[in-house]
Amino acid sequence: MVKKAEVINLNFSYTDKKVLNSVSLPIYENRITALIGPSGCGKTTLLRCFNRMHDLYGSVKYDGQINLFPDQLNILSKEIDPIEVRMKIGMVFQKPNPFPKSIYENIAYGLRVRGVKKKSFIDEKIEDSLKKAGLWKEVEDRLHTSATALSGGQQQRLCIARALATEPDILLLDEPTSALDPISTAHIEELVTELKNAVTIVMVTHNLHQAARTADFTSFMYLGKMIEFGESSQIFTNPKEQKTENYITGRFG
Amino acid sequence: MAIQSEFSTPQSMKRRWRNFKESFIHLLLLVCAGSSVLVTFGVIYTLVSEAMPFFLEVPIKNFLFDTEWTPLFENPQYGIMNLISGTLLTTVIALIIAIPLGTVAAVFLSEYCSNQVREFFKPLLELLAAVPTVVYGYFALLFVTPILQKIIPSLESFNALSAGIVMGIMIIPYVSSLSEDSMRAVPLYLREGSLAMGASKLQTSFKVIVPAAFSGIASAYVLGISRALGETMVVAIAAGLQARLSLNPLQSTQTLTAYIVQVSMGDLPQGSIGYRTIYVSGLVLLLFTLSFNLIGQSIRARMEKKYK
Ligand SMILES: Nc1ncnc2c1ncn2[C@@H]1O[C@H](COP(=O)(O)OP(=O)(O)OP(=O)(O)O)[C@@H](O)[C@H]1O
Numbered sequence: 001m002v003k004k005a006e007v008i009n010l011n012f013s014y015t016d017k018k019v020l021n022s023v024s025l026p027i028y029e030n031r032i033t034a035l036i037g038p039s040g041c042g043k044t045t046l047l048r049c050f051n052r053m054h055d056l057y058g059s060v061k062y063d064g065q066i067n068l069f070p071d072q073l074n075i076l077s078k079e080i081d082p083i084e085v086r087m088k089i090g091m092v093f094q095k096p097n098p099f100p101k102s103i104y105e106n107i108a109y110g111l112r113v114r115g116v117k118k119k120s121f122i123d124e125k126i127e128d129s130l131k132k133a134g135l136w137k138e139v140e141d142r143l144h145t146s147a148t149a150l151s152g153g154q155q156q157r158l159c160i161a162r163a164l165a166t167e168p169d170i171l172l173l174d175e176p177t178s179a180l181d182p183i184s185t186a187h188i189e190e191l192v193t194e195l196k197n198a199v200t201i202v203m204v205t206h207n208l209h210q211a212a213r214t215a216d217f218t219s220f221m222y223l224g225k226m227i228e229f230g231e232s233s234q235i236f237t238n239p240k241e242q243k244t245e246n247y248i249t250g251r252f253g
Numbered sequence: 254m255a256i257q258s259e260f261s262t263p264q265s266m267k268r269r270w271r272n273f274k275e276s277f278i279h280l281l282l283l284v285c286a287g288s289s290v291l292v293t294f295g296v297i298y299t300l301v302s303e304a305m306p307f308f309l310e311v312p313i314k315n316f317l318f319d320t321e322w323t324p325l326f327e328n329p330q331y332g333i334m335n336l337i338s339g340t341l342l343t344t345v346i347a348l349i350i351a352i353p354l355g356t357v358a359a360v361f362l363s364e365y366c367s368n369q370v371r372e373f374f375k376p377l378l379e380l381l382a383a384v385p386t387v388v389y390g391y392f393a394l395l396f397v398t399p400i401l402q403k404i405i406p407s408l409e410s411f412n413a414l415s416a417g418i419v420m421g422i423m424i425i426p427y428v429s430s431l432s433e434d435s436m437r438a439v440p441l442y443l444r445e446g447s448l449a450m451g452a453s454k455l456q457t458s459f460k461v462i463v464p465a466a467f468s469g470i471a472s473a474y475v476l477g478i479s480r481a482l483g484e485t486m487v488v489a490i491a492a493g494l495q496a497r498l499s500l501n502p503l504q505s506t507q508t509l510t511a512y513i514v515q516v517s518m519g520d521l522p523q524g525s526i527g528y529r530t531i532y533v534s535g536l537v538l539l540l541f542t543l544s545f546n547l548i549g550q551s552i553r554a555r556m557e558k559k560y561k
């Protein structure tokens with residue numbers, strides 16, 4: 001197994017509230033890593049460090065490293081442009097957020113932002129990423145209609161396709177199914193499992209079954225600390241830490 | 254105390270009183286809404302009824318194709334295109350200034366500046382709209398025109414260019430204020446979605462925020478156009494009173510509105526054909542404003558249907 005990234009001693013605070021406390025964990029290439037833990041423990045905060053989303057808002061402080069392999073590039077370093085980081089690391093949000101544009105333009109967006117002009121290339125990429133996101137059959141004859149007319153589940157798959165079109169090194173998913181019905185959820189879970197052949201995935205989820213079903217690795221966080229990291233099979237059947245066991249058996253959280 | 258638990262019968266006092274109140278309020282609202290419609294129709298009725306006799310005397314052909322607009326001369330000509338060209342010329346110049354600057358100001362206020370900076374700039378910008386238009390008129394005539402004449406020596410002292418530019422500055426806040434409101438109403442998750450794709454702030458602003466807010470921005474543009482078409486003092490003071498069929502911004506020109514003030518300040522006998530031209534000009538102006546509003550509305554409806 002090859003490491004795609006590595007978080008080392010990451011500390012993070014909003015204004016005066018410390019939210020992440022010396023968090024470290026590896027992210028393995030072409031594997032799914034799930035972040036679980038009770039509400040407010042810092043999962044979203046950690047995930048958003050990967051693409052420097054916090055830089056958009058003032059009054060946050062962080063230190064530590066997130067090294068991206070094989071170049072061993074510390075993406076938290078002030079010398080690195082957050083836009084370059086976001087070019088390499090895609091993100092899908094909790095609530096589907098397609099742009100109010102056509103399906104075609106939604107997926108072309110990332111390519112256009114990167115300066116791609118060639119129409120044949122864009123067309124090809126659009127078909128390719130829609131196929132990867134399992135949406136091609138449903139939308140191939142309506143690519144130029146509005147993306148916001150799609151169902152919630154379709155919109156979320158569109159957002160995944162949008163992120164895939166630019167071939168990110170890592171795909172971040174923040175509770176990607178929490179706004180969806182069970183059928184769309186199952187669809188996305190299946191999709192995520194297939195996608196790991198193409199991309200490394202880090203996924204926040206509140207659904208422990210989802211983590212157990214889809215993730216290769218799971219890390220349990222509690223009050224801003226990384227309590228336990230391991231293969232999902234081990235975390236869910238034979239946790240080493242008492243706190244992990246309490247959480248997965250539903251005794252708190 | 255028991256919260257009302259039985260259904261009241263249709264005859265019960267309470268229910269009848271409530272129904273009465275409801276219908277009274279309904280009526281009141283109807284009257285309020287109706288009165289504005291009534292005023293509009295009143296204006297249209299006055300314009301049309303006063304303008305009608307004009308067309309009984311002046312053939313439409315002359316009205317549209319005469320090369321001069323000289324209703325008060327010995328041998329009057331009634332070529333309305335002279336006034337229309339002046340109106341469109343000053344309006345277009347104003348929009349060339351107001352639309353880009355207003356949009357950029359809106360993008361800056363909505364996407365780039367901190368709350369404190371916005372609190373500082375917004376009132377300043379809105380002050381532009383609070384200055385009396387007569388002040389703008391003299392500002393154009395006595396300040397802008399002399400400066401422009403240094404650059405363009407052939408510029409006449411009364412000219413469409415200077416009046417149009419100043420009018421443009423005047424309507425910037427109309428364009429920016431409404432545009433900014435609708436851009437700020439674009440949800441944060443669209444901004445984050447765009448930035449997470451690796452887009453810069455500039456790309457996010459113009460490729461996501463502006464299109465997403467387009468229906469509000471289009472309304473802002475239509476408002477700006479209506480203001481420019483209807484503006485009177487600036488053009489009457491700085492653009493001159495010379496009606497002419499020309500799109501040369503360096504010459505003096507007359508707009509529909511400027512003609513109306515010019516003529517209504519004289520003492521034309523009521524009912525004379527010269528007097529009627531006031532209403533005719535007003536009617537033409539109304540038609541223009543109305544059609545721009547309709548065009549704006551249909552563009553907006555189309556955008557909303559497409560990208561809702
Ligand atoms: N913008 C912010 N400013 C200040 N504090 C914040 C901000 N965002 C989050 N927090 C705080 O940071 C802590 C961690 O939040 P975070 O969103 O990372 O939790 P989470 O694990 O994703 O929770 P959930 O499962 O509810 O999504 C919480 O206590 C939260 O109140």
Ligand SMILES: [Mg+2]
Pocket residue numbers: 043044045204
């Ligand atoms: Mg969260």
